[in-house]
Amino acid sequence: MANYLYYGDNLEVLRRYIKDDSVDLCYIDPPFNSKRNYNQIYNNIGSEDKAQAQAFIDTWEWDNRAMHGFEEISTNYNGLFTEQAVYLITGLENVLGKGSLLAYLVSMTLRITEIHRVLKPTGSFYLHCDPTASHYLKLVLDAVFCSQGGNFLNEIIWCYRGAGYPKKDFGRRHDLIFRYSKGKEFTFNLDSVREEYAETTKKRFSHYIGNKRGKKDFGQQSLNPLGKQPDDWWEIQPIAPSARERLGYPTQKPEALLERIIKASSNEGDIVLDAYCGCGTTVAVCEKFNRKWIGIDITYQSISLILKRLEDSFGKGVLETIKRHGIPKDMESAIELANKADDRTRKEFEKWAVLTYTNNRALINHKKGADQGVDGVVLFQGDQQTPEKMIFQVKSGKVKSGDIRDLIGTMTLQNASLAIFITLQEPTKEMLTTAKSAGFYRSQYITDSCDKIQIVTVKDIVEKRQRLNIRLSYEVLKSAEKQKLVNFKQGEFDL
Incomplete structure (x- = not known):
């Protein structure tokens, strides 16, 4: 199977192109509805351009699109929605009114419903959000997943350091990642995501850690030669301004974060979906660890950045493995x-x-x-x-x-x-x-x-593939760090 990159509205793409029960893992990092302007690429955007405000600034409006989505859910269009999701959204109208937050939740309910449909019975779903609307999003997730035999598995806290503190508030230093399974059976590769023990633990139990024949229990923990089991709070630092990984994309997530998710909840050859793929961190990590992937984004700036990132990281040949939809080709x-x-x-x-x-x-x-x-x-x-x-x-x-x-x-x-x-x-x-x-x-x-x-x-x-051929003084999009694919098979590294 080829990898797929779709340029367009993810709801339309999911409904038209992604088959039922076809995806092993889905991760999304949608706009947070926190009314913060993350837009550094698309700066100086105001009321004169609601198109990009909708796509890149996480504020939402109760407009025709929101009203249409609300009608789909409230009337259970084509029987797509669970009874719980219908009652939840129609009930929230009385609580929230028809405004920004309800528009956001309608949008997310439409898409989460489609993501549940395309996941395999053994599939897993990770939704990345911040505390602004996380409590409402969990209700939506429960209404879609748990009402159909799925399980809520974890509320993962992604902790990170940052610069500056508000004068009248505690410093905000975490995001939330909800983890769900579609069914009772699901992939979880614990040994692939174990963490290194602290130095103090290594010194105290060095004779057990070095003993590959078994484990040693102490308290509620178990020593394992491969490392300790991660907790549900992850201290993974965001990308430093000077890091080679940084591409200049405002909401770029570190590859280390996606590596943990993809390694834990998928296997080589599995299909991973990112319906808000942005600058392509998910697809880049999938390429690195031999997963098949489907990426969707509504803006061509993101699509172009993903293609450049993959070419910079893995060479021009990688572009030949990608089937592109929605990008003009004639x-x-x-x-x-x-x-x-x-x-x-x-x-x-x-x-x-x-x-x-x-x-x-x-x-x-x-x-x-x-x-x-x-x-x-x-x-x-x-x-x-x-x-x-x-x-x-x-x-x-x-x-x-x-x-x-x-x-x-x-x-x-x-x-x-x-x-x-x-x-x-x-x-x-x-x-x-x-x-x-x-x-x-x-x-x-x-x-x-x-x-x-x-x-x-x-x-x-x-048709003639005419392109600009001139020596530029700079590159707008920073080249992604070159990656080397490492396949570990039977004790051998194939570089």
């Missing part, structure tokens, strides 16, 4: 993306076009309505000592020569040396002539002089 699918009516994804076409053409090296401008005609930027090495700027503008509708004249003015305002105009429609002759009138750019780092304004069609990108 004109028909590009046009479909450009014409999406969903307000959450109205900028996705622009992001896809810029990131694809630049091989995921551009910085995206996400400020809809105030982008000043700039959809993306790269800095490249020119003759000046300081980096020079190239700007991108993407159009999916009708285009005309006036668009190029406007772009010339934008170049002046932005102090840009080069501009790329990406268009879904074919450019007119007047547009090509106007672009030529902007003049040529020459540099010692470019073999031939080039037009200051270049027009690239989406057809060039998807």
Whole structure:
């Protein structure tokens, strides 16, 4: 089986593409509804762009999407929902009212119901959240899992250190991870996740720890040569700002956290699902430990980052093992993306076009309505000592020569040396002539002089695979640390 990367709404993907009883392990790290702005990639987002606010800032609104989801649950659409889930959500309407929190819980109930469906009878589910809504989420999980023969197994506390403390509060230094099983039987590889004993324990019981023939009980613990059994609180440090693992993604989780979950609750060759895969920590760990994986994310920024992370970590060959859905691969699918009516994804076409053409090296401008005609930027090495700027503008509708004249003015305002105009429609002759009138750019780092304004069609990108070929001054997305796959078989390491 290949690995699958889906670009789109995870509810739609789960319902359309993921089969019943097909997944061994699911981990999700959804938005927390804590009204905190984690957005560092997509900064400066306000009310003018609710699309990205919905996707990247964990605040929720009681909008048409929430009302539709509530109606599905309250009427038990197609018999999808348990009686307990229906009563819970309809009852919470009386307690919470139709607002942000209920919208969040409706969204999560829809998706948790689908995750339960796709899990194998022996499958496990880990939901990562913070204390803001964890008590409500546990009610949802109980209503979906426990009412259908599943078990609540653990409330795992992920403890970590951090900088700074609030003046009138205790320092917040933990997240919660709920662990459930779909049935009575489930995978749990204890020996794969044992922890090293403390030095004091090693000294006191060194003769037992070193004795591989057996164990020695003391108190409520049991000494094992492979290490101690982990507790339900995990002290795993977040990724340091200078760590090679850090990719610049605002909610990135450390690989060590996912390693423990994946090793404990899956085996080699098992299928692991992450329905909010973000920067791809789950899929990267699955690659490292020989698990098959399914990743879903609604933003192309995440999809592009995952592909780059996997290529940086495991080489270009890994991309050949991935089946990609929802990512435009021809004109028909590009046009479909450009014409999406969903307000959450109205900028996705622009992001896809810029990131694809630049091989995921551009910085995206996400400020809809105030982008000043700039959809993306790269800095490249020119003759000046300081980096020079190239700007991108993407159009999916009708285009005309006036668009190029406007772009010339934008170049002046932005102090840009080069501009790329990406268009879904074919450019007119007047547009090509106007672009030529902007003049040529020459540099010692470019073999031939080039037009200051270049027009690239989406057809060039998807059919001719035309890509930006210029020496950049920096990479927006930090390369993931190179990984070495280590297969341990019969006492031998195959590097």
